[in-house]
Structures are given as structure tokens and as C-alpha cells.
Amino acid sequence: MKSNHRLLSLLFVLFSFAAFAQPKAPEVVTGSVSGVVMDTQLNQPIPYATVVIMTSTGETLTGGITNDDGVFEIKKIPEGAYTLKVQFIGYEPVTRDLVVDRDHRETDYGKINMDAVAAELDAVNVVAERTTIEQKIDRKVINIGKDLTTAGATAADIMNNIPSVSLDQQSGALTLRGNSNVQVMVDGKLSNIAPDQLLKQLPSNSIKKIELITNPSAKYNPDGMSGIINIVLHKNANVGFNGDVSAGLSYEKNAQFNSGLNLNYRNGKFNLYSNYSNTIAKNANYGTIFREGDNSTQFFDMLNDRKSHLLKVGLDVYLNEKNTISVFTSQNSFKGEPGGNIDIVYADDMSRNLMQDFGADMDNYSQQYNFDYKLDFEKEGHNIEFEADYNTFDAEEDTFFDFTGTTPLSDYEDFVDTKRNRTTLNLDYVNPLSESEKLELGAQAILFNTDIGYSSTGQSFNAEGNLVPTPSTHFDYNRNIYSAYVTYGKNYEKWSYQAGLRAEQVNVEADTNSVRAFTNDYFEVYPSAYVTFNPSEKNQYQLSYSRRIDRPGVGQVNPIREWSSPLVTEYGNVNLLPQFTNSLEANYTRSFEKGSFTAGVFYRIIEDQINQAVYVDRFNLDRMVLTQDNFDSTTAYGFELSSNFKAFDWWSINASYDLFNQTQTGITEMLDPNIENPTAADIIQTSEEVENTVYNARVINNFNATKQLTFTAFAMFRGPQAGIQFRNKSMFMTNIGARYSIWEGKGTISLNYNDIFNTMKARFTGSSPYLIQGQFNWESNTIYAGFNYRFGDSKYRAKRRKQRDDNEASGGGMF
Numbered sequence: 001m002k003s004n005h006r007l008l009s010l011l012f013v014l015f016s017f018a019a020f021a022q023p024k025a026p027e028v029v030t031g032s033v034s035g036v037v038m039d040t041q042l043n044q045p046i047p048y049a050t051v052v053i054m055t056s057t058g059e060t061l062t063g064g065i066t067n068d069d070g071v072f073e074i075k076k077i078p079e080g081a082y083t084l085k086v087q088f089i090g091y092e093p094v095t096r097d098l099v100v101d102r103d104h105r106e107t108d109y110g111k112i113n114m115d116a117v118a119a120e121l122d123a124v125n126v127v128a129e130r131t132t133i134e135q136k137i138d139r140k141v142i143n144i145g146k147d148l149t150t151a152g153a154t155a156a157d158i159m160n161n162i163p164s165v166s167l168d169q170q171s172g173a174l175t176l177r178g179n180s181n182v183q184v185m186v187d188g189k190l191s192n193i194a195p196d197q198l199l200k201q202l203p204s205n206s207i208k209k210i211e212l213i214t215n216p217s218a219k220y221n222p223d224g225m226s227g228i229i230n231i232v233l234h235k236n237a238n239v240g241f242n243g244d245v246s247a248g249l250s251y252e253k254n255a256q257f258n259s260g261l262n263l264n265y266r267n268g269k270f271n272l273y274s275n276y277s278n279t280i281a282k283n284a285n286y287g288t289i290f291r292e293g294d295n296s297t298q299f300f301d302m303l304n305d306r307k308s309h310l311l312k313v314g315l316d317v318y319l320n321e322k323n324t325i326s327v328f329t330s331q332n333s334f335k336g337e338p339g340g341n342i343d344i345v346y347a348d349d350m351s352r353n354l355m356q357d358f359g360a361d362m363d364n365y366s367q368q369y370n371f372d373y374k375l376d377f378e379k380e381g382h383n384i385e386f387e388a389d390y391n392t393f394d395a396e397e398d399t400f401f402d403f404t405g406t407t408p409l410s411d412y413e414d415f416v417d418t419k420r421n422r423t424t425l426n427l428d429y430v431n432p433l434s435e436s437e438k439l440e441l442g443a444q445a446i447l448f449n450t451d452i453g454y455s456s457t458g459q460s461f462n463a464e465g466n467l468v469p470t471p472s473t474h475f476d477y478n479r480n481i482y483s484a485y486v487t488y489g490k491n492y493e494k495w496s497y498q499a500g501l502r503a504e505q506v507n508v509e510a511d512t513n514s515v516r517a518f519t520n521d522y523f524e525v526y527p528s529a530y531v532t533f534n535p536s537e538k539n540q541y542q543l544s545y546s547r548r549i550d551r552p553g554v555g556q557v558n559p560i561r562e563w564s565s566p567l568v569t570e571y572g573n574v575n576l577l578p579q580f581t582n583s584l585e586a587n588y589t590r591s592f593e594k595g596s597f598t599a600g601v602f603y604r605i606i607e608d609q610i611n612q613a614v615y616v617d618r619f620n621l622d623r624m625v626l627t628q629d630n631f632d633s634t635t636a637y638g639f640e641l642s643s644n645f646k647a648f649d650w651w652s653i654n655a656s657y658d659l660f661n662q663t664q665t666g667i668t669e670m671l672d673p674n675i676e677n678p679t680a681a682d683i684i685q686t687s688e689e690v691e692n693t694v695y696n697a698r699v700i701n702n703f704n705a706t707k708q709l710t711f712t713a714f715a716m717f718r719g720p721q722a723g724i725q726f727r728n729k730s731m732f733m734t735n736i737g738a739r740y741s742i743w744e745g746k747g748t749i750s751l752n753y754n755d756i757f758n759t760m761k762a763r764f765t766g767s768s769p770y771l772i773q774g775q776f777n778w779e780s781n782t783i784y785a786g787f788n789y790r791f792g793d794s795k796y797r798a799k800r801r802k803q804r805d806d807n808e809a810s811g812g813g814m815f
Helices: 002-021 155-161 195-201
Strands: 030-039 050-054 060-065 071-078 080-087 094-100 106-114 132-135 140-143 165-167 174-176 182-186 207-213 227-233 240-251 255-266 270-291 296-318 323-346 354-376 383-405 412-431 437-456 459-461 467-469 473-492 495-512 518-536 539-550 568-570 579-592 595-607 610-616 624-630 634-648 651-671 683-704 709-718 731-742 747-753 761-766 772-778 783-792
Touching (some): 050 071, 155 195, 155 683, 174 227, 182 195, 195 296
Parallel strands (some): 030 106, 182 227, 568 624
Antiparallel strands (some): 080 094, 132 140, 140 207, 165 174, 255 270, 323 354, 354 383, 412 437, 459 467, 473 495, 495 518, 518 539, 595 634, 634 651, 747 783, 761 772
């Protein structure tokens, strides 16, 4: 036993000597630098100035930006001799020598004064020449360059240029990753304006960036299976008076005109801004549908005449360095006069020919009132913010239908009156627990109500199959959502992670005089998680998860007839339940000297999927009825590839490819094809499953001929799509454009020729409930000319206001 103790003692002594004999690892010396950047003349801090640390060879080692108070601090700088460079638009760059060693670990420069450049461009918005793509922890950010703002007059004209996004120019349906269940926001806020109308009202040159938040964290509303499309607008927040004016004209068969004016004035205590835009346009749409069973052809010829006006006025008041109050109001008016005719020709029996003329007078007016108060505590990034938002929407729609030919229906008019209001209350608290940890807490209440009244001078079939006067209908729908969330994030060396949980109590009540009252109250939780690994500055790996919900929209639950033609009518389903999605996503980003490359994959599990149900009208067997219903669970998956590449100084390329797959389940009905004169008893109902694979490819080329002149070439291919009712064929489009900078960069003239081969046609086939094939055309082969002029001061940017769904600050925006 003693020998064992002696042996252990001897080994201990030997290892101790060995340890002391080992050379000590060299001490790793790192340092930090700090300071505050000031305007020399105004003696005020300059927020969001860029601060970079450069090596002796001129390469950027690291860097950062100043905060709202002009303060910056950069840590973990390796030992060595460097140059510190401070830059901001409208100012002369400032450089300082920097040494990091054992004797100089912390350097504080104190005040760094910057002088304004008198000859600098006095631009409100500085727009990059080409569009770039960034992959952040929870979103893909498309920074809109001049190559896309010249693509068309409005946001709707550039959506098909965005990776993973598709916009049906005929119907206005917007999809993200092949799915239309997506939330559209402007500067992090929802609007009562329908997305298709909203996108046609926003000028394209007012858009700074578009954020695709495909796996939002628990901080964000969980609505939308595909996620959120957040349109971030340029901010006018420079000292003094500044603004910009723009106008655009597009033409194929009809003229489409839009214009905008943005004004801003700021001094040390307040920031006052106003924005106005309008659209005056006519759009033609025409097409045919051939039905094989009865050898009939429907000819559609439609024209939509619309006018809209959008005004926003806001004020930011800086009470002191810690307290900010912001208010704004948006006022929007829209007038649409769609009309046209539908001719139905039966080749085998001309006596059945029928023509329907229709026209509508549509007026809607929406208002938004917003109040925001933010309190900053002593610790940087520690704040609490309260926001109240009230949104209203009023619409009147009068539509007439005139018939010529053999039909039991007489001419009639429909009258629809819609009133919607939404009140949103937000309370957000952010606390950086340490340099590497952050805690966020918040609560939200969304109170939504819509009231729809319907009356008609026409007739409808009753339960016995007899024509009776169409009854008036009143539909009242209320949905209140109360939620709270918590997120915790931490950075550890090359790793960062974030976890969160959102809890919601939802109360839904729908009531109509034609269908029994419907209620649906439920409590749900929505977890989210993110992990990011940055092995180097050039490589980034991300993995994320979130649970989401698709609440039925008003149009999906509204039992009042939404749309009607002689052979098609559409209703909502008041008993429709929410659809839930569990989404898993992985992304990889590689940065290189001349650009970047991003690849991503996703997988979704969808519960109680909402999809289309197609029925045969029991009272008119030639007519189909479209509605929505819940079906079994399903899955979806896909991948995306995108790249920015600057091949030469004069040539840059943006390219993307995406593919999505989802199995869709729906109900279809058809008349028994083996019976010559079928009745309602001969209707066959089937549950149909469709494997839908969608793929898209896009490429944008920018060619710099001179410093002032740039050419753009864009091409897009959209693969075929399969749905419950239709199978859509592929589409292809090519655009070319040019832009020229004038007046020392203050003005830009744009010219674009869209769909130069006139190939954008919606071609489709269908098998249920009838065998059909068809094609629709719209005004895609257009020439667009635009002009933009920027004026005013550009001393420094104002303190910005936070966007709830962006985690970034904002100032006066367009909407």
C-alpha cells in the first residue's frame, strides 16, 4: 500500500516538473477603440456613420456603425498597426492612426469631428446601381437597386424580379415559395388595403429593400405559412429641407401613369414629413376558355379603369436623448371601374349562345392613425416602446349584369358595402443582458372587425329549384388576438443562437342572416429557434425552425358571392378552420471578392390544409361553384439558389433559381360522362390529390456603358403548375432597359421595354368538373419611361424609429 502511495507521489512530482518545464503559450493581445462622431458645424452627433479598421495594405479588418448618439466601439482587434476610417454620405472622410499592443489595449478618440462636403450630392435617397441580396439570421434582404426601379412604375412591376416571389399580373395573387399564404407589410406594418391594390399604388422608386422573412421568430405575428414580405421604403430624415419628385408612364394598349412627391424637414427637435403618390391607369385583359363536353367557347374581354391617391403625414418629436414620440397618418382613396363582356358560343347549338355585359363602380377609402413612444435607458440598446395603430377601410361596390341570349336570368345589379377596422396595441421591451446576450419581451392585442352588406335586384334559385328574388345578406366577422412573446439570444465566439415562444388566445365570431352563427376560440403556442455558425467572414451556416398559422381570410369565410360569370360563381366557407405549419429551414451563404452565393432548403408539415373545393351547381348543371375547405395534413419542401456576381467593372449579374413541391388535396365534382343527359343525381364527387412542383429561374444583367449610362437585361422562366382545378403551363419573359443620370446625379431618366417577345400568357387546362383549356392575356408588352429628381440638404440622418417587424429603425416613410 505504501509503495502505491510512493508511486503516486513520484508521478505527481514528475508531472509537476513536466508542466513547469513546458513553455508558456504566448499571450494573445487584442484591443478596442471607441469614440463619438460629431458634425463640426452643428456640434451634433452623426448616427449610423461607418467606422472601419484597415490594415497597412488597405484591406478592411473589421468595423461597425455609430449608434443614435454617434457613439461607436469596436472590440477584439488583433495586435498591430492600423488606420481607422470614418465615413458618411455628405461628409469628408476622417482617418486616424491606430496601434494595438500590450501598452495600447484601449483607445478612446473622444470627439471625431466631420466636415460637410459642399459639393456633395444633396440626395435624400442614395440608391445603389444594382440590386444585392443579403442572408440574415431570420430573413433574406433584397436591397433594391436602380436596375429594378427602372423595371416599372409600381411595386407590382418589380415583384416577379424578386427571388422566390411570384405575382400573377392577371389576378394580382402574390406567392412566396409557391404559396399564396403570405403576409404583406410596409415598413413592418399591416394595411387594410388588399395586397394587389397596395402593390399597384406604391411607386417602385420609393422602395429601399424587400425582406423575405420565411421563418419569423416568436417576436413576429405567426400568420402566413410562407412567412412575411416586408417592403421597406426609403426614409427622408436628413437635417434641413429635402425631398424628391418622380413620375412614370407605361403603355401598350392603354396608358398607366403614376407620380410621387416626398417632402421632409428636420431640425434638432423634430422631424416633419409628408409623402404623396397617385396612379391613373387602364388595364386590358382578354382570353378564351374552351369546354370540350358541350363544344362551347367563352370569350372574355375586360378593361379596368382605376385611380388611386395615397398620402402620409408624420411627425417625430425628440423630447430629449432618451424619449421620442412619433405620430403619423396615412390616407388612401381608390376608384375602380372594371367592365367588359363574356360571350359564350356553342358550336353545336347556336340557340344556346349567351352574352353577359358587366360593369362595376368600386370606391374604397382607408385611413391609418399611428402613435409611438420610445424610452431609451442608460444602457445601450436597453429600451421599451409602446405603439398604438388604428386602421379603417370603407368600400362600396355596385355591379350590373346584362344578358343577351337564352337564359332564365334577367338583368340585375349587385350592391356590396364593406366596413373593416383593426386596432393594434404593441408593447416591446429589449434588454441586452451582456455584450453577447439579449432578452426581448412583448405583448400585443389585435382587434379586427369586418361588416359586409349585400343586396341585389336579381333572382336566385331557392332550395326547391325555383327562381325567387335574391335575399339581402349581412355578414359580421370579429377576430380578436391577444398574444405575448419572449425571445432570448446569445453569441458565443463563432456561434449564435436564439430561442423564443409566442402564446396566443384567439376569439373568432362570424354571424350572418343566411347561415347559422359560427364561433371558434382557441389557444396556441408558437415556438421558434435559430442557430448560426460563422467559421469565417466569408462563410455562414444557418438552421431555423418556427410554427406558423394561416387564419382564413375574410374572402375565404364570406358566404356572400365573391365573383360570378354565367358559368362560374364563388363563395366563402364560414366554417373554415385555421391551417398550421411547422417549418424547418437551412441556409448557407458564401461571400467572395466579386459577390456572394446563397443556398437554402426548407421542409414544412402542414396540418388541416386549406384548399379549393369545386362543385357542380345543383340548380344549373352548366355552372361550377368554387369554395374553400379543410383537408388532411400534407408536406412541402423546396430549395433556393441565388447569387450576386460582378464579372467585370462594367458587368454585374444577379441570378436565382427556386423549386417547391407540395401535395395538395381537394374536392372536385363532375357529371357522369357516360350519361347523355345527366341530372343532379348523376354528379360524381371525388377527393383529388395533386403533386405540384413549381420552379422559377431569374437573371438580371447590368451593363455600365459610362458613369451616367447603364443598360439592364432581365429574363424570367416560370415552370408549369398543377392545382386542384387547373394545370397552368410555363411562362417566359424578357425585359430590357436603360437609365441615365443627369444634373450631377440628382436626376435619373429611365426607359424600359417589358416582355419584348410578348410571351407572358396564362395558358391552362382543367379536367374537373369539366374538360377545359384556355388562355388569358394582359398588357405585359409595355414601354415604360420614368423620371426621378432629388433635392435638399444631406447633413446627417435623424434618429430613426424602430419597425416592429424589422428590428431596424425607421424614419418618415412613404406609407
